[in-house]
Amino acid sequence: MKKVLTYGTFDLLHYGHLNILKKCKQLGDYLVVALSSDEFNEIKGKKSVMSFEERKEILENIKYVDEVIREDHWDQKIDDVKKHDIDIFVMGDDWKGKFDFLKDYCEVIYLPRTKSISTTLLKQIINKD
Numbered sequence: 001m002k003k004v005l006t007y008g009t010f011d012l013l014h015y016g017h018l019n020i021l022k023k024c025k026q027l028g029d030y031l032v033v034a035l036s037s038d039e040f041n042e043i044k045g046k047k048s049v050m051s052f053e054e055r056k057e058i059l060e061n062i063k064y065v066d067e068v069i070r071e072d073h074w075d076q077k078i079d080d081v082k083k084h085d086i087d088i089f090v091m092g093d094d095w096k097g098k099f100d101f102l103k104d105y106c107e108v109i110y111l112p113r114t115k116s117i118s119t120t121l122l123k124q125i126i127n128k129d
């Protein structure tokens, strides 16, 4: 079984998120999503609209996602790859190169971001109305 791992906040889930989750699942058989906790979002300088529990429940109900774990700090990735026996680590290419250190432990793939959609953009549109 080929296991895939990806990370993110996944706030106000949109089709850009769905696209990368779909592509992650196409790369393997089992997809683990490490979901940023509310506390870690503060460290990332992000304030998510939806709580960790709400974001987790949504992700757990997406057919591509097999398991959701917590992301609490930047340097848990190597442990996560080992603990969950990950074959492929995937992120959007806005992170290109940032996680190449994981190449010692698994395949690392950066996928093109979906154009013209982001949580920030959605917030701007919603705030305009």
Ligand code: C2G
Pocket: 007, 008, 009, 010, 011, 016, 017, 020, 036, 044, 071, 074, 090, 091, 092, 093, 094, 095, 112, 113, 114, 115, 116, 117, 118, 119
């Ligand atoms: N993404 C995408 N296309 C978009 C928006 C997001 O492909 N239009 C991808 C991002 O590249 C990322 C994933 O969706 O791989 C989740 O995006 P965010 O929720 O913004 O996550 P981020 O803040 O980048 O957190 O340790 C890594 C961090 O937790 C990543």
